[in-house]
Amino acid sequence: MAVDTAAGAPVRRRPRRVAGRAGLRAEALTGWMFVLPFAVVFLLFTAIPTVLAIMAGFTDMSVREIRHPLDVDLVGFATFAKVLADPTFQRAVLNTALFVVLCVPVTLGVGLVLALILNRGIRRLRSTYRAAVYLPVVTNIVAAGVIWQYAFSMTGPVNSALAGLSLPQPNWLGDPGWAVATVILMVAWRNIGTCMVLFLAGLQAVPEEIYEAASTDGAGPVRRVFSMTLPLLRPTTLLVSVLMTVAFINLFEEPYLLTRGGPLGSTQSIALWVYEQFSFGNVSQSMAGSILLLLLAGVVAVIQFRMLRPKD
Amino acid sequence: MSARNPLRPTALHATVAITALLMLLPMVWVFGGSFKTQAEFYADPGAWLPRAFDLHNYVVLFTQKGFGGYLANSLIVSGVTVAANLVFSSMAGYAIGKLRFPGRRIVFTAVIVAMMVPYVALFVSSFVLVVQMGLANTLMAIMLPMLVLPLSIFIMRQAAHGVPDELIEAARLDGASEAGLFARIVLPMLGPSLATVGVLSFLSSWNSFLWPLIVAQSQDVYTAPVGLSVAAQASNTLSFGILLAGAVVVMLPVLLLFLFLQRYFVQGIATSGLK
Numbered sequence: 208m209a210v211d212t213a214a215g216a217p218v219r220r221r222p223r224r225v226a227g228r229a230g231l232r233a234e235a236l237t238g239w240m241f242v243l244p245f246a247v248v249f250l251l252f253t254a255i256p257t258v259l260a261i262m263a264g265f266t267d268m269s270v271r272e273i274r275h276p277l278d279v280d281l282v283g284f285a286t287f288a289k290v291l292a293d294p295t296f297q298r299a300v301l302n303t304a305l306f307v308v309l310c311v312p313v314t315l316g317v318g319l320v321l322a323l324i325l326n327r328g329i330r331r332l333r334s335t336y337r338a339a340v341y342l343p344v345v346t347n348i349v350a351a352g353v354i355w356q357y358a359f360s361m362t363g364p365v366n367s368a369l370a371g372l373s374l375p376q377p378n379w380l381g382d383p384g385w386a387v388a389t390v391i392l393m394v395a396w397r398n399i400g401t402c403m404v405l406f407l408a409g410l411q412a413v414p415e416e417i418y419e420a421a422s423t424d425g426a427g428p429v430r431r432v433f434s435m436t437l438p439l440l441r442p443t444t445l446l447v448s449v450l451m452t453v454a455f456i457n458l459f460e461e462p463y464l465l466t467r468g469g470p471l472g473s474t475q476s477i478a479l480w481v482y483e484q485f486s487f488g489n490v491s492q493s494m495a496g497s498i499l500l501l502l503l504a505g506v507v508a509v510i511q512f513r514m515l516r517p518k519d
Numbered sequence: 520m521s522a523r524n525p526l527r528p529t530a531l532h533a534t535v536a537i538t539a540l541l542m543l544l545p546m547v548w549v550f551g552g553s554f555k556t557q558a559e560f561y562a563d564p565g566a567w568l569p570r571a572f573d574l575h576n577y578v579v580l581f582t583q584k585g586f587g588g589y590l591a592n593s594l595i596v597s598g599v600t601v602a603a604n605l606v607f608s609s610m611a612g613y614a615i616g617k618l619r620f621p622g623r624r625i626v627f628t629a630v631i632v633a634m635m636v637p638y639v640a641l642f643v644s645s646f647v648l649v650v651q652m653g654l655a656n657t658l659m660a661i662m663l664p665m666l667v668l669p670l671s672i673f674i675m676r677q678a679a680h681g682v683p684d685e686l687i688e689a690a691r692l693d694g695a696s697e698a699g700l701f702a703r704i705v706l707p708m709l710g711p712s713l714a715t716v717g718v719l720s721f722l723s724s725w726n727s728f729l730w731p732l733i734v735a736q737s738q739d740v741y742t743a744p745v746g747l748s749v750a751a752q753a754s755n756t757l758s759f760g761i762l763l764a765g766a767v768v769v770m771l772p773v774l775l776l777f778l779f780l781q782r783y784f785v786q787g788i789a790t791s792g793l794k
Contacts, residue, residue: 230691231619237697238620241610244603245667246626252664253633256644263644273647321535328531338781339539342546345777345784347726349744350766353751354549357759360564364548367565396542404785428527457637460728464748478639482729485643493643501640 257501264495270488279491286495296496298472299480305387306476307455310394314451315444317395318402323432325403326410327418337407341400351397352464356380359389359465383473386466390474393461398454402447409443410436449510456504477503549770552763553577560758576764584761585738586768589746593725596662596742600724601717603666608716611667612675613705617687618697627676633669639729646733656736665724671716678712679705718776718783725773743769 264286266279290296321340325333343351358365359379366376377385413436421431437444459478462468468475468483475483477500484493547567553576554569580586614620615627645664646655654660682705690700731742741749747765777784 233697234618235620237701238614238618238623241614241618241701242626244607245611245630245669245672248664248667249629249633251648252645253629253636253641255648256641257636259644259647260641263647273650276647276651317538321538324531324535329528329535331532332536334781336535336539337785338777340542341781341785342774342777343542345722345726345773346545347744347766347770347773349728349748349751350549350770351545353747353762353766354545354552356751357552357763358545358548360759362564364552364565364567367563367567370565396545399542453635453637457639459639464751481639481643485646485733490643490647497640497643501637504637504640 260494260498260501263491264498266491268491268494270490273490282491286491287499290492290495290499293492295472295475296477296480299475299477302387302472302474303456303458303476303478306391306394306458307452309391310398310455311448311451313391313395314398314402315448318399318447319406319440319444321399321403322406322410323436326407337403340403343397344400346397348397348460349464351393352460355389355393355465380466381470383470386470386474390461390465393465394455394458397461398451402451405447405450406440406443409440413439449507453504453507456507457500549763549766552759553767555760555763557758557760560760564759576758576760577768579761580764580768584746584750584765585741586743586746586765588739589741589743590768592658592739592741593743595658596665596731597721597724599662600665601720603662604668604671604716604720605713607667608671608675608720609679609706609709609713610701611672612677613679613701613709615672616676616679617682617684617705630669630672630676634673642729642733645730649734656734656740658740660734661727661731661740661742662724664730665720665727668720668723670723671720674712674716674719675709678709682708714780715783718780721776722773722784 263276263279265281265283267282267286268276268279272279321336325337357363360366361376361378361381365379369376379385379389417435417439418431421435426434457478458476459482462474462476462479463482466474468479477496481493481496481500484490484496551566551568554572554574555566556569556573556575559566559570611626611630615623615630649655649660649663652660654663686704687700690704695704726744727742728744728748731745732748735741735745738746747762747769750765751762
């Protein structure tokens with residue numbers, strides 16, 4: 208920007224004069240043309256559906272009206288009241304809160320420890336370990352669901368290994384408590400890699416001199432982590448925790464594929480509830496539920512927005 | 520730091536190695552299980568490894584369970600999605616990163632909003648809209664929302680932002696048209712980011728599940744993940760062997776891509792801070 212030409216005028220201003228207004232118009236026209244495909248997809252699959260969902264939440268839309276959306280009756284807040292009073296929805300909210308509260312610390316904690324070790328603790332095989340921990344992130348979720356259903360079935364490989372060690376063999380997917388644990392295990396398996404990679408990126412931004420300075424001051428490795436690395440890593444930690452929280456608020460695939468929300472509704476999340484209401488044909492309830500989900504995620508997303516903005 | 524306590528690096532190494540092995544266990548189970556015969560599942564359902572590498576399950580998958588068709592659908596969806604993302608997201612990313620036009624900030628805000636809005640919250644009303652457009656139960660409807668992924672635009676915008684202004688201005692002075700400037704000057708400089716966009720759009724289209732599950736209503740429109748999940752629900756009639764073979768087939772393309780192009784996967788996640 209600050210580079211001057213031989214004539215002494217800043218480079219940035221010159222083309223405006225040469226190209227004139229016609230040049231600027233061509234530039235603007237190109238800009239609009241280039242963002243047009245995105246604008247269309249954004250309108251069709253983000254903007255309009257949001258408005259539609261908000262509006263449909265105030266109607267009694269059922270599966271018949273999907274083809275004739277204008278035939279619905281307005282019912283005000285009745286649908287929202289019905290959803291909020293529905294014990295299965297309340298159960299789903301509590302389950303989702305439980306998933307968030309348990310999954311966030313587990314995935315963040317393990318991801319952070321792995322990142323700390325991979326960043327400075329060891330040298331050999333570093334990229335192999337990183338690849339192994341990251342692999343579940345890219346593994347197809349439906350395939351993973353099939354594997355976990357098989358592995359954690361009563362007579363599956365997990366229980367056969369436990370039997371080999373003379374340990375008790377729980378009914379992983381059939382007992383409500385163990386089913387929650389299995390879903391959490393799968394969520395952790397699938398998300399630790401993301402946390403680790405983000406923490407590694409954050410750690411790479413910590414200048415090498417700081418470690419050297421602390422070493423000279425005689426700080427031990429554990430003290431160095433707690434008194435220096437973690438405070439310096441605060442922005443990354445915030446970012447990762449918000450990302451994971453939003454992801455777990457919207458948890459759908461793991462409980463859908465593993466347990467279908469069962470047994471006895473113990474693993475049903477809000478997103479799964481929304482999907483089920485939709486498949487039962489209760490379209491307006493489903494939409495009202497998804498609006499509540501959107502609001503919940505939105506509260507967290509606002510925080511995320513504020514954190515991402517200044518970086519740009 | 521290893522001079523103080525020789526045990527420490529070993530302990531750290533062991534921690535990471537054990538975690539990595541635990542993360543890889545499901546891969547052992549799926550490959551081992553996919554070769555086990557029905558008889559082996561009856562005799563010893565929990566065995567980790569098959570007695571022999573019997574391909575029977577894979578044969579049944581393709582000859583009787585229709586996986587050939589599902590895979591073809593997935594390939595079409597992913598192929599079109601990748602191509603469209605390469606073209607549309609580099610155009611949009613360049614426009615947002617470099618061109619001056621009214622509304623540019625609004626578009627960039629829309630990109631960030633689209634990245635953050637959870638798709639599980641909007642699939643019902645999106646489906647109603649797709650039905651209105653007459654696209655229910657078509658591959659077109661499955662691909663449409665993925666043709667310009669906001670994450671792709673975000674990556675391309677960061678890349679285009681790094682192209683020197685002087686270069687663009689100089690090309691304009693030389694009389695290059697806006698389109699020619701983009702195609703001949705800017706695009707060649709975005710190579711590595713295009714690779715990242717290609718890899719990530721393949722990943723998200725191949726692995727997308729909820730939306731195809733909603734849109735596809737008949738077998739001829741099923742993508743591979745949808746076909747697998749439908750088969751898994753009717754699992755009383757199927758042995759785990761065939762399902763596990765299906766799981767291998769569904770995850771293999773991404774696994775291979777990951778082994779060879781790992782850095783593009785990790786780059787995309789690390790630079791954007793988003794999945």
